[in-house]
Amino acid sequence: MSNKQNQPQDEKERIGVYVCHCGSNIAGVVDVEDVAVWAKEELGDQGVVVSRDYKFMCSSLGQEMIENDIKEQGLNRVVVAACSPHLHEATFRKACERAGLNPYLSELVSIREQVSWVHTDKEKATEKAKAMVAGGVERVIENEPLEPLRVPIHPATLVVGGGIAGIQAALEIADAGYQVYMVEREPSIGGHMAQFDKTFPTLDCAACILTPKMVSVGEHPNIELLTWSEVERVEGYVGNFSVTVRKRPRYVDTDLCTGCGICWEKCPKKVIDEDFEQGLGYRTAVYTPFPQAVPKYPVIDTESCIFFANGKCKACEKLCPTGAINFDQEEEILLLEVGNIIIATGFDTFDARRIPEYGYGRLANVFTSVEFERMCNAAGPTNGEVVLRDGVTKPEAVGIVHCVGSRDRNYNNYCSVICCMSSLKFAHLVKERTGAEVYNFYIDMRTAYKDYDEFYQRVMEEGVLFVRGRVAEITDATRNPGEEGKLVVQVEDTLAGRQRRIPVDMAILSVGLQPPSDTKEVAQRFGISCSASGWITEKHPKLDPVATMTEGIFIAGAIQGPKDIPTSVAQGAAAAARVLGRINKGEMYLEPIRATVDPEKCSGCRICNNLCPFGAIIFHEDLMVTEINHALCQGCGTCVAACPAGAISGTGFSNEQVLSQIEGLLAYSFPKDFELVEMVPA
Amino acid sequence: MSDNGKPKFAMYWAASCGGCEIAVLNINEKILDVDANFEVVFWPVAMDAKYKDVEAMPDKSILLTLFNGGIRNEENEHLAILLRQKSQILVAFGSCATEGCIPGLANFSNTDQIYEAVYEGVSTDNPNHIRPQYNYEVPEGTLHIPAFYPALRTLDQVVDVDYYMPGCPPESHQIAAVIDLVLKVLNGEAELPPKGAVIGAGNSTVCDECGRKRHVKSITKFVRIHEVDEIDPELCLLEQGILCNGPATRSGCGARCPGVGAACIGCYGPAEGVIDYGARLMTAVASVIDSNDPDEIDAILEGIPDPAGSFYRFSMPHSLLRMAKPAWSNGNR
C-alpha cells in the first residue's frame, strides 16, 4: 500500500543529471565533478543514465548538451543542479521542450543559492549538494507531463479608481479600441491631482493638464464611467470576471441634467466641504466637488440636504430648468463582464492629529499639505491667497515640516516619496505669493528623478531656508522675545548641532501617504494581498510591479506604494499595456499547477469546501462530490493537503513528488554504520 | 489441487481478539459454500491441526489463507512466514493484520510498561513479581515460550501480502462478497484483483455511505459525545463538534456507527493510496478549525484530549512512525 503503487508506471526512467559550475559560484565550494560522478554511480538504480558537469548550464552550449542527450540518449527525465528555479526553471524547461520532452519532466535543484553561496565547509556542502540531487532525482521520477491551461480573455476591462493612474490606464485601453468600465467612489473622477494647484517640478497647473484627460474619459465612446459607485463583488477568474457594482443614487437624472449649476447656486444648505476642500471651504447639499468635475452632473448629499432631513425645501427641484432632479432615484446594481481588472485606488493622507505635539487641530495656523494645496488653488477657498486661518493675514514666516507620519516607527515606517518635492513646491509658492520667510524642516532631502534636484536648487536660490532635523514640537508657548503671538518650531538643527526655536506664523505639515483605510477589504474582494504596511503587494517588486499574485488583476499608481504623478501615469500605461497584450492574444496560458478532485474517491465530506479563498472549490449537492475549477485554482495546494480521503491531487507538487524528494534528501544523509534496533525479545 | 480436488483453505489467528473469526462465522449459510468448495486444512479456532502438519505441507499447496492478527511474538512471526510459504494467496484479514488495530496501540509503550500493566497491574496479584521467561530450565530440559517483541508489526511488515481486507472486524457481507469473488475466480468467471489491492471495501470514505447532512465546515469547539446534550440525528457529527473519523476512513462498512449516532473510529483504515491514516485525519480536522490565533487554536484543540489515540487508534503500527519512541528506544537495551 505504498504511495508508489497507484502511480501510473510509465516506461523505465532514463534520467539525465546536469551539475552546473556557474563559473566558480558553485564549483568554488561544491566539488561538482564529484557530485556528477556520484550521481551516475549511486543513482543508477533510480534510472540516472547520464550525469555531467558543465561550466555554465544556462549557456546555449549547456542547453544544447541537454537537448542532445534527450534526443540521443532518449532521456525522459532531466535534473539540473544549478541556481534557483526562480531564475532558470523556465530556461531549462524550454530546453527540454525544444528537444521534444515535456517541460514539466525536468527539475531544477538550487545548489547555488542553497549550498555554495550559504555554506563554507566544502565537504559538507558537497554532501548536501549530493543529497539535494538525489532529492531532485527521486522527485523528477514522480513528475507528470503537464500542459498549460488555456483560458479565453474577455476584451472588456474594469478600472477601479478615477485618479490620474486610472485615467491613464483607461484611456490607453479605450484608445486601443476596447471597452473600459471605470468605477469611481467620488462624484467626479480626477482624484487627488484635481485638488492640486501646481505640479512639481515644472509648476504647470494641475487642472490645465488633468482636465483634458478627464474630459476625454467622460466623452470616450469606449469608456463607461460609473462615478458615485463602488465595486461590491468580484467573481470568476482571469479572462472572465463578473463584477457587481453598486451605483449610489445621485438624485439627479443624468439624461436630463445639463450641469448648468442653477441647483447648487440656489441650494440654501451650505456645509463645510470636508473632502475636496479639506474643511477649508464650503459646498451646498447638491454639488459637484469642483467646477471641472467629470461627469458634470451634481449629486445630492442626503446627509445635509434639507429635504432628506425634514421633507421640505426641494428648491433645486423647483428651479431645475430641465427637471433633472429626482428625489425618488434608487441605487442600481450593475453586473459587468470583464477579462482584466486594473486597481488604481490611490492613497489617503496621514491624519496629522495623530501627532499632537505638532499641534494640528489645536493650533489654528498649523495646516496640512492638502489644505495648503487647496489654499494655493486659484479655484480654492481663498482663491489662491496664502493666508492664516483668520482668512486675511498674510504670513511673514512659514515653516514646512517634512516626513509628518513618514519614516517614523511610531506611525509609518516608509518614506512617502512625494513630500520632499511637494514641500519644495510649497516653499516656492509661499515665496511667490507672500514673500514670507520660509523654513523647510527635513530629515533627508529626497529629490530623485528628472529635473527634481534642479528644482531644489532653484528653490534654494529663491532664498528658502533649510533646517536639517526632525521637528520636536510646534507650540504657541513662547519663551523668548519675538515669539509672542507666533508658532514656535522647536527643532534640533543637526547640521548646526544645536536646538533651535524658530518662530513662524504658519506651519505646513507635509503629511505622508498611506493606503486608503478600506484597502484590506478591497484586496480581499479582489483576491489579492496587502503588504505589512498596507499597500497592495505587486507580483514582483522589480520585475513585475503592476501585476498582482492573482492572474488578471493589475495595479497602478499609489495603491502599490507612494509615488508621484509621472510614475503613477507610467504605471497606469504599463498596466494598460499588460492588459492590451492579453486582449490582443485573446487567450492566455496558465501554469498547470492545479488541484483536481477524483470524484470516485471524494466522499463529499466537505472538509475542503471553505479552504479556498479564490472560490475554486465547488460542491455539487446532487452528486455529493466536490469539484475544483481549474481557472480559479491558484495552485496553493491547501485543499490537497487537507483532503482526508486523499481524493485531491495537486499537479506540480503532488504527494508522490514531495514524499519522494524527502526520501531522496535523506537517503544519503546518514553514516552507513548506524546502530540498529534488533527485534530481540525483551 | 489436493486429493479430493478441492482447493485448500486456511485461516489463522495471530495477535488479535478473535472477532475476525466470529465475523467469518457470521456469514451464516455462506460458510457452507466455503466448506463445499474448499478443503479446510488449517483453522485452529474451527478444527484441530498441528503446526507440524502445516510445516509438512508442500509449498504453495494452500490456495487461500485468511490471516488475522498482528505480529507480536515469535509464534505469530513463525506462522506468518510459514503460511506465506505454504499459500498461494495470503490475505491480511481484518484491521490487526492490515494495520495493527487495537493491539497496535501497545506500540505507544515499551515492553517494561506493557509488562508493568499486565503482570503488576492493580487487578493482578503477583507478589513475587514473576515475569515471563522465554527459556526455562527444568530437569526434563528447556521449556520455551514464544518471545515477545518490542513492538507489534502488521503482516506486510513481516511477509509479502497479496490482499488486504480491512475492518474490525470485516463486515460479514463483505466477507461473503469476497468468498463469492474467489469462487467466481475458481470457476473462471472473474479475474483476481491486482496484487496488493484492498478487497472487501469501497474506494471512498465513510462519509460517502453516511446519510447525515453536511455543510461547509468550520469548527469552534470539539466535544466528546457524552458532552452533547442532544445529538442532531440529521447533521454531520463533525459539524456538531464530535470528532468523527468518517472523512478519513475507507468506506465499506455502510457507515454503521455514524448511522446510529456514534462517531466513526476508523476501523476500516485509510482510503486508497493514503500512506498515513492519522496524518490525513489530523490535517483535515485542523484545517477546518475556525481560528487564526495560536492560543485560540490550542484552546479549541483542548477538545481533543488524546489526538494520537484518536487518529491512530487502529493504524499505529502501519503509520509512518509505526511506534512511539519508547517502543524502539526500549528495544535498544
Add this chain to the structure above:
Amino acid sequence: MTKYLFYPGCSMQKNARSYLDSMMAIRPELDITFEEVDDWNCCGATEYWSVHQVKAHALIGRNLALAEQQANGSNTLVAGCSACYLNLAKTANYLEEDLQLRAKIDDALAVGGLHFTPGSLDIRHLLDIVFNDVGLEKIRSKVVRPLTGLRVAPYYGCMIVRPDRENRYGNPEYPTALDKLLEALGATVIDFPQKTHCCGGHMTQISPEVAYELLHRLISGADRYNADLIVTLCPMCQLNLDAYQGDMNTFMDTDYHMPCLYFTQMMGLAFGHDPKELGIGKEFVDAGPALAKIGVELPEAEERPKPKPRRKQKQEGLPMPRMGDGNE
C-alpha cells in the same frame, strides 16, 4: 473595594503631605484602599542613579522585595510621587531584562534575607489607577461641587510619561489623562503647551538660575492661557512651582501668582471635602483667590514667613573664593 500596595516615599510624608492627605481623603469615593509597604526605604530619588547605578537598583530592589512579600492578592504597587514611581518601575523593568544586574541585586537582597521576582509586581502611578482603574464614569458620579469656571493647567511633569509604552495617559508626547480627569470634575482645562516640560527638578539646589528659567516657562505658559492654577501629580513639581515661585519672580522680576495644587486635592474639592482635610492652605502661593471662584472659602492662611528673596549675584568685582567642597 480594590486593595493596592502603596509606596509613599519621603516627600509625601513631608513636603507633599497634603498630597498624601488628599489622596487618603478621597479613598471612599474611589472605593479603593491602600496598604503601605512596611519598612520601606528611600527610592534614591533622581540623584542616586548618578552616584552608583547598581547600588541605586539595590536600594529600590529592597522596596520591591518588601512589596512582593506583602503582596497577598493585590500585586499592584502604587506610588503617588512620580520620582518614586519611575524609580520602582525602572528597576523592576531592568531586573526583568538584565540578567547580570538581576544576579547582583539578588545577592544584595539575599544579605538582608530578601528576594524579588521580576514581573511579580505591577508598578503604577496614582493617576494611572484613578484614570484607568477607577475611571471617569465613577468619578463624575461622585462630583458634588463641580469646579465650574475654574481654569486649570494640567501639568504632568517629565517622569510619568517617559516612557509610557502602554499609552496609559494618552499620547506620551501629549498626554490627556489629567486633562480628561479635570474636565470630569467640571473645570475648564486649558491646552497647556508645557504640560510635560521640565519643572527644574533638583536644579533649584544646583543651579537656581536654570530652575527659575524653567519654572518661568511653565508659570508664564499657564498664565498666558489665563489659568487660575496649575494642577500637578508630582511632589517635586509642586514643590518647585509653589515654593520657588517667589524666588523665580524676584529673579525674573515678574509678579506671577500661580497656585499649584495636586489633582487629588482638586478631586477632594469636587467631591465636597473640606479644604483643610485636603491639606489646602499649606501652599506658599495662596490658592484662596482661585478657589474662591468655585465658592471654596479657605481659613485665614496662617502667618508664614515670606521666603526672603535671594540676592542676585553681583556681576562686577571678583568672585568669592570657593569654600569647602563646593556644596552650598
Add this chain to the structure above:
Amino acid sequence: MSEQFEPVIIGFTCNWCSYRAADMAGTARIKYPPNIRLVRLMCSGRLDPTFVLKALSEGADGVLITGCHPGECHYLEQNYKALRRYRLLLKTIAQMGIEPERVKLVWASAAEGVQLARAITTFVEEIRALGPLRWPLRLAEMDIKETAAVEEVVA
C-alpha cells in the same frame, strides 16, 4: 570526523516567501549551517502533516516549517491553515515521545533572507542540543531481517 552531532533537518518553504528568502540569503551570501535541506511547496498551506512525519520517519532530526507572515500569505490566508495543522501535529507527536521542539514553524517574508538564515542557524543549534532522533531507519532494517528469514524457510 568531528565529534559533535550534526543534525539532519528538512525545511519546508513557501514558493513565494521563504523560498525566495532562501534565495535572498544566497544572493547576499549570508552563511548558515549545511544541516538543512529545503523542500519547496507552493504555500505553507500545502504542508501535509504526512510530509513532516515522513521526514521524521526517514531519519530527520528536526523539521522546519516556514511560510509567509500572518496576513501576508500569497494565497491570502492559507498560512493560517498551516498554523492550525502545526498546532495539532505538535500535540500528536508529543504523545509519540518526540520532543515538540523538533518541529518548528517560523514566518519569513521574501525580503527576510537574514531572518531566515538566522532562524535556520538557531534551529540547527536547538536540534543539536536535543541530540539525534534518527527515527528508525532501523525499523526498516527489522523488516529486511524478516524477509531474509522468509528466504531461509523457502530454501
